[in-house]
Amino acid sequence: MNEPVVTMDVRQVAPDVAIIDITGEVTAACEGALTKAHENAATPNTRRVVLNFTGLNYMNSGGIGMIVTLLVRANRQHQQLAAYGLSPHYRQIFELTRLDEAIAIHDDEASALAGSAS
Amino acid sequence: MTEQTPRDAGNWAAKVDRLEVSVEHSAAGYNVSGRRVTGPQQGFGRLWQRRYATTVGEGVTPKALIADWKQNFGKYWPKGATFHAALTGLEPGAVAPIGINAAPGMQLATGVLVLYADDESFSFMTPEGHMFAGMITFAAAEVDGATEASITILVRPNDPLYELGWPIMRRREDTFWIATMRNLAAGHGAPGANVSHHTECVDRKRLWSNWRNVRHNAGISSVLHMVTSLFRRRGGH
Numbered sequence: 001m002n003e004p005v006v007t008m009d010v011r012q013v014a015p016d017v018a019i020i021d022i023t024g025e026v027t028a029a030c031e032g033a034l035t036k037a038h039e040n041a042a043t044p045n046t047r048r049v050v051l052n053f054t055g056l057n058y059m060n061s062g063g064i065g066m067i068v069t070l071l072v073r074a075n076r077q078h079q080q081l082a083a084y085g086l087s088p089h090y091r092q093i094f095e096l097t098r099l100d101e102a103i104a105i106h107d108d109e110a111s112a113l114a115g116s117a118s
Numbered sequence: 119m120t121e122q123t124p125r126d127a128g129n130w131a132a133k134v135d136r137l138e139v140s141v142e143h144s145a146a147g148y149n150v151s152g153r154r155v156t157g158p159q160q161g162f163g164r165l166w167q168r169r170y171a172t173t174v175g176e177g178v179t180p181k182a183l184i185a186d187w188k189q190n191f192g193k194y195w196p197k198g199a200t201f202h203a204a205l206t207g208l209e210p211g212a213v214a215p216i217g218i219n220a221a222p223g224m225q226l227a228t229g230v231l232v233l234y235a236d237d238e239s240f241s242f243m244t245p246e247g248h249m250f251a252g253m254i255t256f257a258a259a260e261v262d263g264a265t266e267a268s269i270t271i272l273v274r275p276n277d278p279l280y281e282l283g284w285p286i287m288r289r290r291e292d293t294f295w296i297a298t299m300r301n302l303a304a305g306h307g308a309p310g311a312n313v314s315h316h317t318e319c320v321d322r323k324r325l326w327s328n329w330r331n332v333r334h335n336a337g338i339s340s341v342l343h344m345v346t347s348l349f350r351r352r353g354g355h
């Protein structure tokens with residue numbers, strides 16, 4: 001499998017909220033990087049994990065599959081999964097695959113942190 | 119947020135709320151037309167990830183293999199199943215009805231949406247009523263100098279009836295996709311290829327809020343369609 005062309009940085013913005021900044025390509029090849037980022041983001045107190053897709057520049061169907069498995073892991077740990085920074089193109093893919101019904105999509109970081117629907 | 123057009127822009131299906139079947143396949147697509155797609159979170163049963171893989175050999179590149187697989191998708195299926203590809207082929211956004219022999223004399227009608235397609239992979243998403251809610255990806259890659267074909271499935275049984283039938287469906291899926299992979303390998307000069315397969319339960323939790331999916335069950339509506347078409351035929355004489 002090819003090396004992932006992606007970086008995932010974790011920011012702990014509140015005791016119960018973490019942001020994963022995703023930059024680059026989201027494909028099945030970055031499963032390890034996403035799993036590790038989620039492990040770093042998830043403390044016993046974490047109730048909300050926010051995915052920042054502002055730096056996303058490529059995604060294939062393997063990437064969507066990976067986000068589904070991340071969603072399952074987050075739900076298992078009683079965490080809400082949210083996202084922001086999706087371009088209209090990627091927002092449409094979330095809508096097409098109906099991921100937007102399970103992951104709250106926000107316009108920006110402030111609304112994602114507030115948890116209000118955009 | 120980037121303003122540039124992403125390079126995957128042409129690889130994805132456009133957003134649709136309800137699937138439409140082309141006129142040429144409208145008869146076979148009665149369980150697909152007007153239905154919504156279902157991702158894994160819209161299904162009911164446990165979430166499974168399954169992968170089948172085989173080495174096709176060195177005689178074909180991953181891109182050439184995928185081009186052929188897209189062009190002749192249904193031809194590599196074993197007997198007893200029909201794939202109604204659109205004339206335009208497996209382009210993103212295409213809707214293909216499928217028919218599966220579920221029991222002697224009974225064909226289960228459902229279909230797929232081509233969700234994504236590029237030079238080295240393509241993916242389908244299933245509609246309401248299909249046995250499974252989720253995605254299936256067909257891919258090819260170079261592994262140790264040879265071309266490997268793979269099928270990766272991420273699905274939940276779509277409703278409680280399908281969940282009950284999972285042990286049987288799982289075996290049938292194994293038989294079906296292993297035969298497909300063997301046909302694909304044989305078609306590219308690797309007859310009798312070994313097919314590896316791996317199954318993992320990603321989520322043991324059932325999504326009880328989706329139990330009502332049973333109203334779309336393609337098995338039930340296929341039986342009803344068969345019975346009513348029998349009456350329609352008799353009524354016509």
